[in-house]
Amino acid sequence: MVETATPPALRRTPTWVRILRWPYTFLVAFSIAVGGFTIWASYYLDLPMRDPEGFLGPAYVRLPMLGLLFIGGGLAVQAFLQTRSLRGLRSRVTTIVRTEWSWSRLIHAALGLIAFYISYVSYRNLKSFLPIVREEVLHDADLMKMDHWLFFGHYPALVLHDVLGTGFIALILSTIYVSYLMLTPVSLAAVLVLNKDLSLGAWYATALSLNWILGVGSYYLVPTLGPVFANQSLFADLPGDSGVAALQRSLAHARYDVLSDPWATEKIHGIAGFASLHVSVVLTACLFFAIIGINKWLMRGLWVYFTGTVLATIYFGWHYVADDIGGVVIAVLSIAIGAAVTGNWGYRKTRSRERKAQKAALHSSSV
Template sequence: MTPTWVRVVRWPYTFLVAFSVLVGIFTISTSASLDLPLRDPEGFLGPAYVRLPMLGVLFIAGGVLVQALVQNRSVRGLFSRAVTIVRTEWTWGRLAHAATGLICFYVCYVCYRNLKSFLPVIREDVLYDADLLKLDHWLFFGHYPGLLLHDLLGTGASGFVLSTVYTSYLMLVPVSLAAVLVLNRNLSLGAWYATALSLNWILGVASYYLLPTLGPVFANPSLFYDLPADSGVASLQEYLADNGYEVRHDPWSSDAIYGIAGFASLHVSVVLTACLFFRRIGLNRWLMNVLWVYFACTVLATIYFGWHYVVDDLGGAAIAWASVAIGALVTGNRGYRRRRGQLGRGDAEVGATTDDATTDDATT
């Protein structure tokens, strides 16, 4: 019989659980030392203790219905097939894995938002925007990259398209994580993706403290006056600016969460993390191409709207690569792409190993 400590070490969620606990303790300690309250970044579904279970149930129910529909490609008997899937496939172990991934991800996200909100207090008014503006200007031979994109793409319809791409990121993260946790039977892959996304939040907030910036649109708004004033991005920037002013004025009495930081770009890091992860697990080529186009548009949007400097996007790319690599290592998925390729060529031995690993994950 396998010793308990070996099973714990082999469990794909061991690192993520320990990591989220440590990050949570650090955030609570920081909050106490600064005498600043911890805040839940509220959503339209209410507080976290309501929102998180509700989202989990909705995602699982949606996944089961999709699977039931795919089985027979008919709505007739859909409910009975869904009940059968729940009874035969959704064991308590599988539910526990999905819940662990969602909870740890959310803990890291809430910690990220609060640590980011502490930034004006801890780093005070130390900002490097002037240096990065000069660097952008030098890299593009005396031009600002945002203005070059305005001239190249225009500031009309393209602005609304890129705005839609940029703001849709807010749904991409939880939906893509839920899809992997719910629809994939290899539970270690869900742990890998949840770990990679969680690492994005914490590595990202660490980069904010390493090189504090506001971003071009907040440091030099005159460069972006020609952009549409009624787009989703414009509304978001106005909201962040108002909250930023309120927090900087008096962070101890404000109920707002500070949300302005340039380096590194977490839009770039998270979307690239999704691209790298889904490429390594073998996502359909057509869907993969769509995801790469989405990533390219996201990069353009970060510069076009002045959210980030060029070096911010490069920093985001580095965080994405590190997050996917570390996530693969700590969840036992290092070399997964190679093993998948061998399995695809009909290697019976590798196939047995992969199946055994999946079974272990499901019964841990």
């Protein structure tokens, strides 16, 4: 009896290969490892783990709410664009859910949010452990001297105060800086929910999660408090009623409470300078959306927002110049690693080839 070879199309891909090719494999494994390490560190250091709270309540409430909000909002907009009328909107939404929202898509969106949440909570807690582990080796004096040297005998924050003033511009930069707290979960929920390409959601969620852990690693590598906490006199002329000023006071109080007795407070220590995660996360968003391609005006707005973020980090004394450079490095690494582990390396070239092939097919069919 002659044996016939199984056609390639009918050969079943081994399970381990499919697992490796799944865009969420790295993110799930990474979040489990990071979460497990944080639990171990909490036990080993005898320090409490806390759930950080933000706008709309705790993260475990905030992220599902954002997911549901974007699902509902995206469905409503999509249905309206298809019908151009409010009549029959509900039935059209139902149709879209049945035809486009499979359980697989919903599970993938949930996985992205959960893995991000685990990485974020781990980051916040590991950051809170920082002063107990590495407080004795602060490098603020060294980085402040470097800033002074880079700006030819001037402190960069004071240069910005002189150039930009300390009035209305302070309120603008404060708004930009504080709004970052909403940008990250909102942009992640938008990508996970509104984009049908599951690998892109995995890429963005992976890149953001890497930001948190690479960032907290940099805190332990080069522990600093940041200019405003190391030398408050440099920022005495800034308005005390801005959102940034309130946030700095809140962080200072939380630092005192945690250092006094970490078990007696529900607060988390949140002060660390190197590297700037404001810069890294916002740049990660800019790079990601620039690569996948979005509306040019939205993209320009993102770059303006990034510029304002960089200025705000120096202007308000959150960071030294080296901190922002470190943030840029983390962003580039996060995007690159995220692309590699989710199968999106060379995404722009692949998309360009696909578009050329589609145009060629349309041209040949019309001839």
